[in-house]
Amino acid sequence: MTKDLTRVETHFAFGRNWASFADRITEVEIEEAVVGLQRLVGALNGKRFLDIGCGSGLHALAALRLGAREVVAVDLDQNSVLTARRVLAHHAPGHVWQVDKISVFDLSLDAMGAFDTVYAWGVLHHTGDMQRAIRQAAALPAPGGIFAFALYRRVWMDWFWRREKPWYARASSRAQARARTVYMALFRLGLRLTGRSFADYLAGYRSNRGMDYSHDVHDWLGGWPYESILPKEVEALMRPLRFEQVQSFTRKGWLFGREFGFFGSGCDEYVYRRSSALCAA
Ligand SMILES: C[S@@+](CC[C@H](N)C(=O)[O-])C[C@H]1O[C@@H](n2cnc3c(N)ncnc32)[C@H](O)[C@@H]1O
Structure with a gap:
């Protein structure tokens, strides 16, 4: 088997898990997703929204409920793509959305245009090259646009x-x-x-x-591939890309600033705004 961890055949079958979960999505789960997304990015009225690594499509759906005018959702895993299409077709008929099977590494501004909000929750650390994935996704918000993402925090385990x-x-x-x-x-x-x-x-x-x-x-x-990161490392990556932090939800552990991570690491959430100056570094 190839050792290239950016290739889907080396990954955990995320999509199969999402497919089995998606049948349970009701208005309760949708409302919770709306609240969670709103806490990070606020109202999305009239915005163009990109969901990278959309999984079940629940948060793409939440973006439509928050008023996004257009949602593009992508995932590398064919089962996630089919599931997200099914969820959106069922819960968001008549809205403007599309779900494509494409890797974050193949997303380009030329092909897709810029987005007001780019969202990647719990995804970029599962791509096999987290830092490259962050840079690739960071190219897609329009000047002044938002890039919201969640990444596993580093733990001792x-x-x-x-x-x-x-x-x-x-x-x-x-x-x-x-x-x-x-x-x-x-x-x-x-x-x-x-x-x-x-x-x-x-x-x-x-x-x-x-x-x-x-x-x-x-x-x-x-959840393989797996990487983790500290908030200060995220900041060091985002600043040269000309992003300013809007807010973050991070947790420090009690053991030299890190959690032990015996049962898992948990995600820290970050919201950045791209500089509105046109020439980004
Ligand atoms: C843990 S799930 C998170 C799903 C969703 N964002 C959520 O928060 O519920 C990670 C998702 O990222 C997808 N993924 C992994 N590598 C990817 C890549 N290179 N490009 C796009 N999606 C990827 C997986 O297939 C999976 O559906």
Whole structure:
């Protein structure tokens, strides 16, 4: 198998997980996605919106609900593309949208034109070359436009996840199911040791992507390729590209500023505005 991690055949089957999740999308999940997206980018009335790595299409749909005049959604995984098309056709008939199978590395300003808002939530760290993916996506907002993205924060356990994820992504369904059982058992134990109950945790469970707990666990354990980044490294990348941070939602851990990451790393969210000066570096 090729070692080029930007190629889809080396990736975890994200799209299969999204396809199985998408049947559960109701107005509740849509409303939560709307609230989550609005918190990052505000109202989108009349805006042209690009969703890179759209997965289920739920957030492309949320962008339409927030008033976007046109939504372009792309994903590298054919199952994600088919799922997003199905979700949008069902929930957003009559709106202006398209879903294309294309990699972030092949997106170009010439072919697509500029966007008022470019959105890539939990995607660029799964592309096999996060820094190149950030630069590529950053070329697409219009001057003064918004680039909102979420990336895994760096945790102490990254060394472990970089070994576990490629194994899980290639493992048989039975081996994956066993891995999920072990993970969930350890998670329950962790909750019990800290005086919390798994049943209460599940009852209140809502991932910010609308997923249920079991789809989320599968996505976390298999999410390969995997990279992570610190907020100061994001800033160092974005400044020379002539972006200014509008807001961010980041978390610092208690262990020398980093979380341990025993059950996962979690995403930090960043919102940047492209300089309105026409000549970007
Ligand atoms: C964890 S999912 C996130 C989906 C969605 N953005 C969300 O927040 O629910 C990551 C998605 O990125 C897609 N992806 C991975 N590499 C990509 C690339 N090079 N170009 C576009 N999408 C990519 C995967 O196929 C997957 O659907």
